[in-house]
């Protein structure tokens with residue numbers, strides 16, 4: 061069968077695009093959604109069942125629909141969750157909200173387009189002019205579609221250590237993908253757990269283990285030892301402040317301007333929130349050199365200031381640090397060796413450069429999301445080989461234009477081929493969280509609908 065649209069992926073981007081297509085396309089249209097995640101639409105972020113896994117964006121900004129900002133807050137109220145617009149709901153609840161909104165559109169059989177959910181992974185794609193694009197799936201089937209929206213996410217980062225630096229005997233103690241939560245039940249309550257990475261994923265895993273009854277120690281190791289900042293409680297939250305950008309588009313000049321604004325009394329959180337609506341435009345105004353400077357020198361600082369955690373989660377985590385249950389080390393991981401009991405993590409301390417080491421029973425990779433261009437995805441590698449796509453110049457994901465149309469190897473837009481979500485960070489940068497993806501999903505669905513009408 062030839063579908064009008066295929067949505068490839070099964071996380072938030074895919075559900076947001078599908079929901080918008082269901083609202084915009086006529087009943088005569090057909091949509092295929094190809095994904096391998098059993099909890100379709102929830103992806104890694106929203107399929108968790110731990111209540112301590114909270115959203116890091118207030119509920120009032122998490123609606124699926126930019127034009128209906130209270131939609132998620134209303135859903136929370138209808139489901140008797142005590143979370144206000146400036147509170148932080150659980151991510152599991154957010155996953156249920158997404159599922160509910162999709163289900164209510166699917167119930168309207170008479171007026172909606174036909175949708176087939178295909179539980180498979182797309183492995184290869186070829187372009188074929190009369191039928192748009194043809195995908196090969198890992199279940200052996202073939203799928204044809206006039207337009208395609210790639211919503212593949214960016215995958216987990218690999219351990220920041222070459223294979224030769226890890227003793228074979230410790231492989232069983234290494235958790236490479238912490239989002240496969242089965243590992244939690246293998247940990248003994250008194251085990252020491254080393255977490256590599258000190259960002260949001262680390263905090264999620266520490267709190268999940270505590271809820272699971274773990275009472276041992278955590279050793280957190282990251283290059284700078286920086287922890288995400290908390291959102292202040294709602295009554296002490298500063299309003300967003302417009303950044304004074306000046307005319308220079310040098311990263312150092314922009315940063316100096318922001319520092320000056322903060323010195324003159326602007327709350328830095330208000331400034332970060334004020335930057336958010338202009339970040340995409342600002343990013344597009346930077347040269348390639350300035351963007352890479354930002355990635356080299358500013359990324360770690362950006363992450364901890366920009367992606368802040370709910371105040372309740374921050375106080376739980378702080379209490380664990382105060383009680384000596386969590387220790388944070390700043391240094392460069394050098395080796396993971398087999399020790400007399402468990403593993404030995406060897407690292408070089410930041411600043412002093414002294415070699416250090418500690419014993420641990422588990423090593424959990426929480427170094428975050430992969431920013432490795434197309435390499436993480438066999439589908440994208442294959443599409444690149446055929447010249448259908450090209451990596452963006454900084455290797456963050458795919459080359460796309462400002463309308464999210466995927467560019468081929470000659471940097472020409474591929475007819476009917478779009479990408480949504482963090483894969484498009486090279487063009488937009490600020491495109492990993494719901495408030496930005498929901499707008500992009502709506503724009504792309506509108507463009508697909510316009511093409512079909514034409």
Ligand SMILES: Cc1cc2nc3c(=O)[nH]c(=O)nc-3n(C[C@H](O)[C@H](O)[C@H](O)COP(=O)(O)OP(=O)(O)OC[C@H]3O[C@@H](n4cnc5c(N)ncnc54)[C@H](O)[C@@H]3O)c2cc1C
Nearest residue numbers: 069070071072073103105115116181182212213481493494
């Ligand atoms: C732990 C965590 C917490 C977060 N919390 C928040 C938050 O509170 N607020 C917020 O706004 N944002 C948050 N985010 C950001 C989050 O990344 C986005 O909100 C959103 O989940 C991204 O969805 P996505 O669909 O683009 O990617 P993903 O969720 O990664 O989904 C991609 C999907 O595509 C599938 N796929 C990949 N390749 C193929 C293929 N070849 N064929 C078929 N399917 C394929 C994958 O299996 C996966 O299911 C969080 C992210 C994480 C990881």
